[in-house]
Amino acid sequence: MVAGVLIDWGGVLTTSMSDSIRHWIVADRIDDAHYREVMGELVRHAYSGDGETVVHALERGEIDGSTFERDLAARLRTVDGAPPVADGLLERMFAGFERAEAMYDMLRDVREAGVRTCLLSNSWSNTYPREGWDEIFDAVVISGEVGMRKPEPRIFQHALGLVGLPGEACVFIDDIEANIVAARALGIEGIHHTDPDTTITRLETLLQLSLRRA
Structure with missing residues (x-):
């Protein structure tokens, strides 16, 4: 029982997470296809057991949010080809929850x-x-x-x-x-x-x- x-x-x-992400991608003018490629790889490694990533460290609290934001922003790009603003990136991603x-x-x-x-x-x-x-x-x-x-x-x-x-x-x-x-x-x-x-x-x-x- x-x-x-x-x-x-x-x-x-x-x-859903996907709904919130869609709002953020539009608002921050993120290159959607590139984001999905980058995040797909990070998430795959985070749950495959295939080594440690920055996601493991973030979720365990081994690094703070601002460190992860800088790392993620450097991997992403806007539709103009520039990296998105790192400061507050996570808050903006989850604002649609x-x-x-x-x-x-x-x-x-x-x-x-x-x-x-x-x-x-x-x-x-x-x-x-x-x-x-x-x-x-x-x-x-x-x-x-x-x-x-x-x-x-x-x-x-x-x-x-x-x-x-x-x-x-x-x-x-x-x-x-x-x-x-x-x-x-x-x-x-x-x-x-x-x-x-x-x-x-x-x-x-x-x-x-x-x-x-x-």
């Missing part, structure tokens, strides 16, 4: 039903909107604060310790498949998030709860 829910933030408790209210409502209902909840998020030196978190989370694990990152097994084990549950008693919700695979290797049920409706439907089945609000 599922007694705990571990859940990602960006792209799960918010609108909006709360996914249905997911927050779901977490309130889940916790009221006695299920333990834990935020488990890889941070990019970003500021999290923590207002009201006491109402929905029993524990919070943010990669840059604990020096670990998904999909490393140790960050999942840390989260399980905070909620006091074994992996077999928990479900993990994330929008990145590599993180789901890592969680399943520890016995944690995984839900690959694509949209709130699909995730909530799956969670209702696992928890045997009604999580729909009128």
